[in-house]
């Protein structure tokens with residue numbers, strides 16, 4: 001890393017996630033704390049032009065579809081061990097379970113921030129995975145949920161989750177009010193959720209998209225004696241989550257004391273933090289866990305900016 005303001009190149013800067021990162025970093029650029037390198041729009045898909053900017057950058061941020069992200073990493077890898085080497089933060093799904101990559105979820109464990117700060121290759125978490133892992137990982141690692149328990153995860157996302165194309169189609173044609181998708185398919189988030197939450201088997205995952213731009217709720221039902229040990233109720237589960245996240249001094253995960261029985265999916269739109277809640281259902285001898293976030297905030301660009309700050313060695317500047 002150079003002594004001057006770190007230089008950041010966002011490959012895919014014109015897309016939904018790239019624009020969100022640029023917007024968040026703009027005040028820091030104005031303050032002279034970092035420099036954003038921009039590509040000639042006419043060359044934004046040309047490998048040579050992209051690699052030339054990577055060679056100038058301290059950190060390259062990939063906001064691309066998976067295949068383009070793999071191609072970009074190959075371009076960055078060619079620069080490794082030269083004076084033009086660049087750190088890489090990838091917002092796509094391509095490297096989230098890949099050995100050699102650090103998982104860019106600072107609240108995964110004490111020490112994760114340091115790993116992110118020191119890494120040359122960091123994978124930014126997926127939006128649904130962020131909610132699911134934030135709920136499950138602390139409970140599995142503390143033994144409240146068994147790693148081999150059968151799990152179902154329901155989730156709804158705003159349509160910006162589908163990137164520029166889905167946003168344009170909702171803006172143009174209206175789009176459905178609510179739609180389940182990827183039914184009967186192995187969704188791309190499953191390997192990431194299983195690995196990072198410490199699950200022995202992939203969960204059943206039921207994603208959906210609603211006719212609202214930004215926001216997300218991930219919900220997971222747990223039954224006593226099935227996923228939860230017999231006798232464990234909402235209070236114990238909530239305390240276990242709170243205990244886990246209290247380990248972190250600066251973090252973007254809040255465990256609610258008294259959650260409301262209703263939850264609007266867009267409630268945290270525009271924010272870069274996440275709310276976790278545990279809803280007791282004694283009549284059914286179970287609990288429902290919920291994670292609420294902005295799919296473009298803590299689920300993408302907000303999380304990416306936190307990782308950029310760590311990777312650039314800049315102090316966390318109230319982005320989360």
Ligand SMILES: NC(=O)C1=CN([C@@H]2O[C@H](COP(=O)(O)OP(=O)(O)OC[C@H]3O[C@@H](n4cnc5c(N)ncnc54)[C@H](OP(=O)(O)O)[C@@H]3O)[C@@H](O)[C@H]2O)C=CC1
Pocket residue numbers: 011012013014015016017018044045046062063064065066068091092093125126127160161162163164165295296299300
């Ligand atoms: N939207 C979300 O909620 C989240 C997205 N992500 C991830 O972030 C990544 C980007 O997603 P998102 O921003 O939503 O997608 P968008 O479709 O909005 O943006 C992708 C951008 O990449 C550009 N692009 C495509 N191929 C290339 C290439 N070969 N070289 C350079 N640029 C290219 C696209 O240009 P063009 O449109 O002209 O093809 C577009 O500007 C994805 O991998 C996604 O999984 C992560 C978390 C949440």
Ligand SMILES: CC(=O)N[C@@H](CCC(=O)OP(=O)(O)O)C(=O)O
Pocket residue numbers: 091092093125126127128157158159160161162163189207208209299
């Ligand atoms: C509504 C919608 O289509 N959502 C996308 C997920 C958003 C995304 O790009 O996935 P990551 O968060 O893993 O990057 C999907 O299910 O494929």
